Amino acid sequence: xxxxxxxxxxxxxxxxxxxxxxxxxxxxxxxxxxxxxxxxxxxxxxxxxxxxxxxxxxxxxxxxxxxxxxxxxxxxxxxxxxxxxxxxxxxxxxxxxxxxxxxxxxxxxxxxxxxxxxxxxxxxxxxxxxxxxxxxxxxxxxxxxxxxxxxxxxxxxxxxxxxxxxxxxxxxxxxxxxxxxxxxxxxxxxxxxxxxxxxxxxxxxxxxxxxxxxxxxxxxxxxxxxxxxxxxxxxxxxxxxxxxxxxxxxxxxxxxxxxxxxxxxxxxxxxxxxxxxxxxxxxxxxxxxxxxx
Amino acid sequence: xxxxxxxxxxxxxxxxxxxxxxxxxxxxxxxxxxxxxxxxxxxxxxxxxxxxxxxxxxxxxxxxxxxxxxxxxxxxxxxxxxxxxxxxxxxxxxxxxxxxxxxxxxxxxxxxxxxxxxxxxxxxxxxxxxxxxxxxxxxxxxxxxxxxxxxxxxxxxxxxxxxxxxxxxxxxxxxxxxxxxxxxxxxxxxxxxxxxxxxxxxxxxxxxxxxxxxxxxxxxxxxxxxxxxxxxxxxxxxxxxxxxxxxxxxxxxxxxxxxxxxxxxxxxxxxxxxxxxxxxxxxxxxxxxxxxxxxxxxxx
Numbered sequence: 141x142x143x144x145x146x147x148x149x150x151x152x153x154x155x156x157x158x159x160x161x162x163x164x165x166x167x168x169x170x171x172x173x174x175x176x177x178x179x180x181x182x183x184x185x186x187x188x189x190x191x192x193x194x195x196x197x198x199x200x201x202x203x204x205x206x207x208x209x210x211x212x213x214x215x216x217x218x219x220x221x222x223x224x225x226x227x228x229x230x231x232x233x234x235x236x237x238x239x240x241x242x243x244x245x246x247x248x249x250x251x252x253x254x255x256x257x258x259x260x261x262x263x264x265x266x267x268x269x270x271x272x273x274x275x276x277x278x279x280x281x282x283x284x285x286x287x288x289x290x291x292x293x294x295x296x297x298x299x300x301x302x303x304x305x306x307x308x309x310x311x312x313x314x315x316x317x318x319x320x321x322x323x324x325x326x327x328x329x330x331x332x333x334x335x336x337x338x339x340x341x342x343x344x345x346x347x348x349x350x351x352x353x354x355x356x357x358x359x360x361x362x363x364x365x366x367x368x369x370x371x372x373x374x375x376x377x378x379x380x381x382x383x384x385x386x387x388x389x390x391x392x393x394x395x396x397x398x399x400x401x402x403x404x405x406x407x408x409x410x411x412x413x414x415x416x417x418x419x420x421x422x423x424x425x426x427x428x429x430x431x432x433x
Numbered sequence: 434x435x436x437x438x439x440x441x442x443x444x445x446x447x448x449x450x451x452x453x454x455x456x457x458x459x460x461x462x463x464x465x466x467x468x469x470x471x472x473x474x475x476x477x478x479x480x481x482x483x484x485x486x487x488x489x490x491x492x493x494x495x496x497x498x499x500x501x502x503x504x505x506x507x508x509x510x511x512x513x514x515x516x517x518x519x520x521x522x523x524x525x526x527x528x529x530x531x532x533x534x535x536x537x538x539x540x541x542x543x544x545x546x547x548x549x550x551x552x553x554x555x556x557x558x559x560x561x562x563x564x565x566x567x568x569x570x571x572x573x574x575x576x577x578x579x580x581x582x583x584x585x586x587x588x589x590x591x592x593x594x595x596x597x598x599x600x601x602x603x604x605x606x607x608x609x610x611x612x613x614x615x616x617x618x619x620x621x622x623x624x625x626x627x628x629x630x631x632x633x634x635x636x637x638x639x640x641x642x643x644x645x646x647x648x649x650x651x652x653x654x655x656x657x658x659x660x661x662x663x664x665x666x667x668x669x670x671x672x673x674x675x676x677x678x679x680x681x682x683x684x685x686x687x688x689x690x691x692x693x694x695x696x697x698x699x700x701x702x703x704x705x706x707x708x709x710x711x712x713x714x715x716x717x718x719x720x721x722x723x724x725x726x727x728x729x730x731x732x733x
Contacts, residue, residue: 182571246460417546
């Protein structure tokens with residue numbers, strides 16, 4: 141149905157454009173502030189371009205400027221080293237994603253391609269766990285991690301998410317169910333066992349959904365705040381989101397280090413934005429699927 | 434099919450059980466240790482006094498009795514409900530609007546990606562950016578307000594504005610995601626329905642109210658359930674901006690549980706409140722599904 145340019149359509153387009161500007165503006169403002177000189181910011185609160193553009197904020201946040209320099213530019217002077225937090229976030233997200241996706245894929249295979257008594261009941265039990273609000277399991281999980289002596293360790297941050305999430309299993313099971321059984325049977329006739337079918341057939345054939353799930357898992361894990369806040373407070377394992385919270389509470393009350401704060405948020409957000417830009421089509425297309433449970 | 438050598442009867446009874454157990458082992462370990470066990474233990478802890486330092490001490494219904502008399506608890510519940518209502522109300526309307534605009538105007542992936550972008554950034558990042566933009570003195574939003582002659586608003590500092598502010602920040606983050614769910618739902622409505630409406634001379638608005646919205650109901654129910662469950666669990670935004678203030682105005686239930694457990698080490702009481710939250714969420718989702726008859730589609 142092709143429609144001519146009507147008043148209604150123009151208004152609709154205008155609305156959509158306004159919405160997109162509203163969506164993008166905060167990102168631009170983050171960028172604009174991060175490149176500004178913090179001491180000059182209050183004088184030009186509505187300047188659309190960076191105020192006295194400088195890389196000072198980034199240097200300060202990445203620990204590349206001295207305490208005196210940082211304080212002169214409006215920073216707190218407290219030691220911040222986002223390189224370390226960046227590394228910690230990378231470790232946590234990578235290990236969580238690799239383990240969670242792999243183990244969930246194994247489980248999804250058992251639920252989708254194998255026949256065994258009680259299968260559907262066990263699967264229903266896994267799905268039911270989606271109902272339990274995270275905070276409810278978080279409290280005992282914290283006690284457990286504490287009793288295991290794993291507070292402030294990568295293991296403590298990573299373990300609860302490393303084995304599975306009900307959603308990941310559900311997501312992959314849907315795709316595995318759709319794979320043609322004849323291929324599997326042909327492989328079996330060739331003498332392939334389940335291990336070979338899983339690694340040589342199912343996984344390669346599901347590369348697309350597995351990648352999508354891995355990206356979503358990575359983003360979630362990167363953005364997670366609550367659990368690492370509880371378990372990973374110490375500098376050596378502190379991830380970016382937690383570091384941002386700490387950095388925010390460190391900024392002096394009188395004139396906060398807004399430029400530094402925005403530089404830090406940008407550093408924390410940038411990897412995910414890049415990941416998203418690279419896989420935008422895949423992620424957006426998966427939303428419709430993942431929502432309908 | 435008859436490749437395996439095991440006798441048919443045994444295959445039918447046990448099937449691939451052995452293999453399945455191997456494939457399920459890691460996931461089951463994680464499931465039992467970090468989902469099932471903590472769920473049971475959380476329920477038990479809610480009947481105890483537990484400070485994390487010594488063993489939990491059973492104290493029956495004490496925590497629940499305390500909750501009834503705890504004005505902070507009721508305040509937290511009230512604040513959370515206010516948050517949820519604003520968040521869901523605004524978000525659902527906007528999301529349906531955005532989805533309709535996208536559906537009627539463009540299938541562009543870029544548009545969809547832009548709309549989704551805020552959802553992919555951490556809550557903490559979103560909270561900090563808005564914290565800066567909404568700053569009382571030098572925030573761009575108050576600057577913009579001053580251009581049109583409105584006095585600056587203490588978005589986070591005024592107890593009337595704090596919760597709506599936090600709620601709208603999260604609307605900004607989530608509306609694109611919700612819009613894409615609705616968008617996916619719109620695509621399942623067959624085009625002949627619209628063609629028939631057009632033949633009957635139905636106006637755009639009439640078609641929306643009489644056809645699109647009713648046919649969208651299953652999707653809308655799902656969206657409502659998912660967003661309601663999610664928004665009851667607001668934490669990150671509050672934790673990095675207001676931390677419950679001003680004067681308890683944003684101390685939502687999740688944040689209150691967190692404070693009780695991790696700054697006062699009142700673990701038993703926190704568990705009891707978490708269990709109540711769990712119950713509330715379960716009841717709400719059941720009610721929503723029941724009331725809106727989610728399983729019936731008007732199409733089928």
